[in-house]
Amino acid sequence: MSEIREGLRIGILGLQGSYKAHEEMFKSLINSYTLSVSIIKSTSQLVEIDGLIIPGGESTSISLLCERSNLYEPLRNFVNEGNPVWGTCAGLVFLSKYVSQVKNGGQKFLESMDIKTERNYFGSQKDSFEVLIKTPCLKGKKPFRCLFIRAPVITAVDQDKVEALAELEKSGKSLIVAARQENKLLSTRSSLTIHVGTSTF
Template sequence: MTTSTEITLGVLALQGAFREHIEYFQKVIESHPQEYSKFTFTFIEVKTEDQLRRCDSLVIPGGESTSISLIAERTNLLQPLMDYVKSENPIWGTCAGLIFLSKQLKNGRVGQKLLGGLNVEVTRNAFGRQLDSFESPLDFSSFIPDCHAFPTVFIRAPVITELLHDGPTESKSESDSIFYSQNNYNNKAPIEVLHSLKNHGKIDHELIVAVRQGHILGTSFHPELATDDYRFHKWYIDEFVVKSKNKSTDI
């Protein structure tokens, strides 16, 4: 009798759109039963260190980045999260999750902490306030097969303003309001820019909104709010979670 491979995918549930992520992951598995017949997926909300230890993969959702980091610190989950990014387990941060995963942050708030898993500088609220939120159909077919016109939702979204190939730029002055991660982890994988926006509104330069660095994915937008479109979540399961699990179980 063939036994299935168990995979536990956790979504950090301190604040933000964590339930939506879980719902979309469940839809992926339910709609492709044969494709994932070799696996038994469990999706959990992560609020404690014990729950985090169970995870083969972690998603950090959108929400309010300052609140997420402060709650993590107050609940003694900040250091376990910093340790988790050092593992080879896949991690995906969306919007506030991208901010939380960054190595340095522009326009941050006092007391805000960073996990330092992605060697990038991120700028908060890069498009403006809540009223400047928008939805745009984007073409992700360069890295997700046949993924054209995906309905991306940007809500007070951050953007990646610098790729830190040589580490944090701590030479910047304090007037730049740059916040740095205190995590000593150095992600040595190359940084891949997956998607940029060009000539958006009044902005005449590229805005990086999706990157990958090894086992960590960061997106400025909210795929979990794309109505009934879970292609991005399926790609994450296939490209990150399943591949990582298969690699770890290879003899």
């Protein structure tokens, strides 16, 4: 974990979803690494952070609340300026350029990553499951145990721009569950921890 920069300031989008759980996880690292964590709910806070996490939750609600809070364009600019961003679950959907199974009336996405995503790919909550996921990008690391609850998957990527970091074999299909494009990292579940550029989320 030596790639974590000293004094790294991590922001977690706190409009809806599991931002508190993400905050607790990062705060547990403070004793080991010099970093700070804050919940982001306004545009002015974006200038105070080095990297952003968009957590799991409900992607339609996150999108709507971003627009109501006038955060949509500032967030998009933050991502496109090259700042490290990690989208987990609903955050993955929100960062995707193409999304299937969009709710009636549509929703607005940041469209910052050249992937196609399918929401709630595995079905309802009763279809949840745990599985060990191999991550070849983390050499020498044991497989991660991941829990999939109404999770999305990445169904297609622009192979010239996007690197698939982890895949899940399910019902005879190979499904991408983590990917990276430049400064952007996506995982279908937040239990998967991956290196992003010079920072580790």
